[in-house]
Amino acid sequence: MISFRSAVVCGLVHFCSLHAALAGSVSTQQIIKDLKATLSPGSEVVLTSDPAFAQDFTARFSGTHAPQFVVAAKPKLVTDVQKLIKYASRQKVPFLATGGGHGYTWSLGQLQNAIQLDLGNFQTIEVDAAGNTMKVGGAVRIGNVTQELHALGKEFPVGMCPSVGVSGLTLGGGVGPLGGFYGATSDNLISAEVVTGTGKILTASATENADLFYGIRGAGFNFGVVTSLNYRIHPATNQGRVTVVNAMFPANLSTSVWQATNKYVGHHPKELAILFAIRFNETLGGMSFVGSFIYFGPETQALEVIKPFLDLNPLYLEVINDASYSNFSSVALYGDVADIGPKKSIDFAPYTLNLYKVDVKNLVSSLNHMNATLTANLNLRPATLSWAQYSPEGYLKFPLESSAFAYRDVVVWFSYDGFTTDPAQIPALDKFGKDIRGLVQRGSGRRDLETYVHFSHGDEGPAAWYTKGKLPGLRKLKRTYDPESLFSWYNPISGY
Numbered sequence: 024m025i026s027f028r029s030a031v032v033c034g035l036v037h038f039c040s041l042h043a044a045l046a047g048s049v050s051t052q053q054i055i056k057d058l059k060a061t062l063s064p065g066s067e068v069v070l071t072s073d074p075a076f077a078q079d080f081t082a083r084f085s086g087t088h089a090p091q092f093v094v095a096a097k098p099k100l101v102t103d104v105q106k107l108i109k110y111a112s113r114q115k116v117p118f119l120a121t122g123g124g125h126g127y128t129w130s131l132g133q134l135q136n137a138i139q140l141d142l143g144n145f146q147t148i149e150v151d152a153a154g155n156t157m158k159v160g161g162a163v164r165i166g167n168v169t170q171e172l173h174a175l176g177k178e179f180p181v182g183m184c185p186s187v188g189v190s191g192l193t194l195g196g197g198v199g200p201l202g203g204f205y206g207a208t209s210d211n212l213i214s215a216e217v218v219t220g221t222g223k224i225l226t227a228s229a230t231e232n233a234d235l236f237y238g239i240r241g242a243g244f245n246f247g248v249v250t251s252l253n254y255r256i257h258p259a260t261n262q263g264r265v266t267v268v269n270a271m272f273p274a275n276l277s278t279s280v281w282q283a284t285n286k287y288v289g290h291h292p293k294e295l296a297i298l299f300a301i302r303f304n305e306t307l308g309g310m311s312f313v314g315s316f317i318y319f320g321p322e323t324q325a326l327e328v329i330k331p332f333l334d335l336n337p338l339y340l341e342v343i344n345d346a347s348y349s350n351f352s353s354v355a356l357y358g359d360v361a362d363i364g365p366k367k368s369i370d371f372a373p374y375t376l377n378l379y380k381v382d383v384k385n386l387v388s389s390l391n392h393m394n395a396t397l398t399a400n401l402n403l404r405p406a407t408l409s410w411a412q413y414s415p416e417g418y419l420k421f422p423l424e425s426s427a428f429a430y431r432d433v434v435v436w437f438s439y440d441g442f443t444t445d446p447a448q449i450p451a452l453d454k455f456g457k458d459i460r461g462l463v464q465r466g467s468g469r470r471d472l473e474t475y476v477h478f479s480h481g482d483e484g485p486a487a488w489y490t491k492g493k494l495p496g497l498r499k500l501k502r503t504y505d506p507e508s509l510f511s512w513y514n515p516i517s518g519y
């Protein structure tokens with residue numbers, strides 16, 4: 024059943040009562056027996072207490088307010104996915120599709136005693152280099168695709184972490200350094216195979232089930248399980264060669280650093296991504312900016328474009344001129360992104376908000392507050408602010424009405440990551456993260472809180488994730504494709 028603690032923390036008490044009705048009465052042993060009898064050979068069904076679960080199934084990135092499973096199933100065929108959905112619906116047992124396992128919204132913690140529908144058998148990648156298309160299975164990860172595409176002199180836009188699932192990423196949009204060229208990952212989707220909440224196997228594209236196609240590009244975890252996805256890919260920019268410049272700035276330069284970032288607003292070169300991890304540095308005895316400038320072009324151009332930052336005399340400077348489309352994220356931020364492997368679960372209080380301008384004064388005062396708070400509280404020191412500033416150019420090539428993806432004019436994707444190795448610190452990191460979100464929002468450029476669904480904490484609500492304008496249409500889609508609300512665990516469009 025749903026735990027009281029997670030209900031209180033997320034403030035979603037009425038949401039729980041809706042789903043309490045879902046917990047079926049069938050025993051765990053019976054579920055195992057039924058699924059083994061129902062699914063085709065080559066499928067795997069285990070108790071999560073079975074050692075085979077840790078061995079064969081997809082691990083979760085975040086261990087905080089994570090979904091809790093009692094049974095895990097790895098369907099072999101699309102028809103097995105269909106059978107599992109129909110079975111779970113009939114028996115009223117909740118389940119969750121799992122692609123890369125990197126979803127971290129605390130809304131997932133509402134899911135208890137559930138079946139993990141692991142897409143681990145859907146691993147194929149088929150590239151049509153001449154036709155510039157690529158078809159991937161529902162469990163393929165970013166790193167799998169970038170390696171394959173790089174070898175063929177191709178690319179398509181992905182996020183920063185190689186172990187994130189491509190399908191999961193796409194279903195919420197997908198933002199990253201190549202978005203300046205090609206928009207969100209979801210903007211590059213041509214079609215997908217979807218097993219809906221009604222148990223139908225459908226193709227969604229601009230010409231087939233176009234309403235569902237609209238919905239799965241931005242709100243995709245609300246309607247069904249996506250078993251394969253067909254994308255447009257592109258010839259590699261600069262032959263796939265990427266320049267990465269890492270630099271560190273002490274926080275006493277924060278006004279100048281943010282003034283520098285502000286220079287790019289309104290004319291951000293599409294080749295450039297500006298990333299900062301802003302965190303406490305024990306040696307410096309205060310906050311610091313660890314920065315990465317990722318440039319899809321040669322070193323000389325990169326250094327020219329980021330001159331406003333170089334002029335600040337960073338404490339450390341590292342210029343990597345031999346990075347590529349398939350390894351830039353492993354060398355960015357001094358290799359910190361790569362450290363987050365697919366197998367370990369971490370504890371983590373996430374917050375986020377979209378920024379539509381760089382309000383230097385408000386950011387400096389928020390950072391001073393953070394510096395003072397972390398100086399006084401050792402337990403909050405792992406808290407990190409994450410700053411991702413991409414060119415909006417590619418996103419704005421696609422009309423807002425083209426899909427459910429809600430945010431195309433974002434200047435900075437701002438997050439607070441309250442990471443810790445000690446789960447007992449989560450309540451403090453959580454409270455502080457919420458404070459920081461409130462402070463930074465004053466300078467966001469929008470009155471209401473707007474948050475990218477994939478970076479969201481889970482407490483913002485559907486209007487923040489999908490916008491008020493899109494909600495009525497999405498709820499109509501929900502009634503068509505998932506009337507029983509089987510897919511309502513990941514920042515859901517209804518149930519609030």
Ligand SMILES: Cc1cc2nc3c(=O)[nH]c(=O)nc-3n(C[C@H](O)[C@H](O)[C@H](O)COP(=O)(O)OP(=O)(O)OC[C@H]3O[C@@H](n4cnc5c(N)ncnc54)[C@H](O)[C@@H]3O)c2cc1C
Pocket residue numbers: 084119120121122123124125126127142161162181182183184186187188189190191192194195196197198199243244247248249250363477478512513
């Ligand atoms: C370290 C890290 C870095 C990240 N960086 C970025 C980034 O740069 N840009 C960005 O846009 N996002 C980023 N994200 C967010 C990421 O896109 C989301 O966490 C996304 O949900 C991960 O997808 P997944 O398949 O790995 O996760 P999962 O937990 O497997 O899935 C997330 C949700 O989507 C559903 N889902 C997944 N696959 C399917 C499917 N095939 N069919 C139906 N439902 C499915 C799941 O049921 C779940 O509700 C990052 C996340 C982490 C942890």
Ligand SMILES: *[C@@H]1O[C@H](CO)[C@@H](O)[C@H](O)[C@H]1NC(C)=O
Pocket residue numbers: 146164166167186365
């Ligand atoms: C995809 O990446 C995962 C994790 O990095 C790896 O275990 C798996 O073997 C890769 N799959 C393919 C098809 O390359």
Ligand SMILES: *[C@@H]1O[C@H](CO)[C@@H](O)[C@H](O)[C@H]1NC(C)=O
Pocket residue numbers: 273274275308309310391394395398
């Ligand atoms: C951070 O706080 C410490 C302790 O109060 C102070 O010495 C330092 O100057 C502060 N740094 C900044 C950038 O505000």
Ligand SMILES: *[C@@H]1O[C@H](CO)[C@@H](O)[C@H](O)[C@H]1NC(C)=O
Pocket residue numbers: 273275276307
């Ligand atoms: C800023 O901080 C750095 C690193 O701690 C230090 O070397 C430098 O002198 C400081 N500058 C000013 C103006 O305080």
Ligand SMILES: *[C@@H]1O[C@H](CO)[C@@H](O)[C@H](O)[C@H]1NC(C)=O
Pocket residue numbers: 304305306307313
């Ligand atoms: C902290 O700053 C020092 C330089 O003063 C640097 O050598 C070190 O790598 C920094 N630590 C982290 C974790 O960034």
Ligand SMILES: *[C@@H]1O[C@H](CO)[C@@H](O)[C@H](O)[C@H]1NC(C)=O
Pocket residue numbers: 343345346347350354
């Ligand atoms: C990245 O990949 C390129 C080309 O595939 C290779 O030459 C380079 O050494 C790699 N760089 C790093 C830092 O791993």
